[in-house]
Amino acid sequence: MDTELDERLRSRLRDLQASVPGVDPARAHQRHHRRIRTHAIIGSRVPVGLAAALVVVVVGIAAIGSGFSRDPSSASSLQPQLSPAASVTLTAAVQTEAPVVGVDNVQAHIVAGIGSPVVLSATLTNRSGRDDVLVGGSSPSGKVSLYAQCACATPEPTDPTTGIAGVMPNGGLGIPAGKSVSMAPESLLVLYAPAKPIAVGSKIEVTFRFMTSPPATVTAVVLDGASR
């Protein structure tokens, strides 16, 4: 019943999607490159509006707190002066660190598949104040993608990219703000198509990539799949 509805919905949504007015490709590229250049200068992690608002608020509070007092040592000075404490607060506000997701308890195991892929799991701790999503990874040792254990079909399907049985590509793993999420056993990063064969006992470097937080790079010792 839902499948039939989904089919009709899909058809009409695609039709609706096709009716969205397009953007002139040349203008689009121009706009995109302008934005890339701005991004290169200021970076995307700095919430500019928020930082500017913080500066305004802190300066305002500091000005009220210290008062636009006249310096008694200088009769002609009517300049507003920030108190040292307010200056420290201002510096701290501007230098606030970007949200960070911690990656701990990393486990890496070689499993049966195409070219001996390595599956990785870890505990992810979101130390930021907003929800984040693990969206994938990368490694100098090979390609990395996020997968989920498939608990639906019997016999278990084999993923055509990695050759691992019982997994399917996963779009992302949610990590609520202030919480720890253990990837195992449902989600795993799979390192596949290795640049050179990966042996048990060797070390691999893997970068975990998130939607908003900066990527986190970890080094893990590869264990035999039998010890999973």
Next chain:
Amino acid sequence: MKRAIDRDPVHDIEIEAAFTQNMSWLHRRLALMVGDHDLAWDIAQETFLRATDNWPIGGRDDLAKWLVTVGTRLCIDEIRRRKRWGFLPLSETSATWALERDPDLWHAICGLDAVTRGALLMTVLEGYTQEEVAGILGVSRGTLASRLSRARGRLREAIGERQYGH
């Protein structure tokens, strides 16, 4: 963070190609989330900037999934932000392209909250499972299932009353 200015020149070429290949459909896809196609364009650009920071991103399918996932999250954040602050509200009537094409479906979609709308589009258009969408959007599987069930009920009424076309 690897800033755009420090990137590998090979990555620049790859990103340029990916932009040309994916920007058009991503823009249209995100317009279904926010209605306003100019805003959808801005969010699609923001999605690509995030992709630039996280480059390289797997193969072609991985990139498409990544773009939809991140783009949908950004749309949800934007809808919530505009609702919270109360300025520049997103009006369903601003999407004239949708009202001209399929007004019943569009009104029904606009009646869904941002998360349900994102989840519905991801399951119906991209074929994500409910488990995957629940993980991506950070809601429990049960909550998502009941929201999607209610949403399907509303959409069934909307698209049942009017046949496709004009």
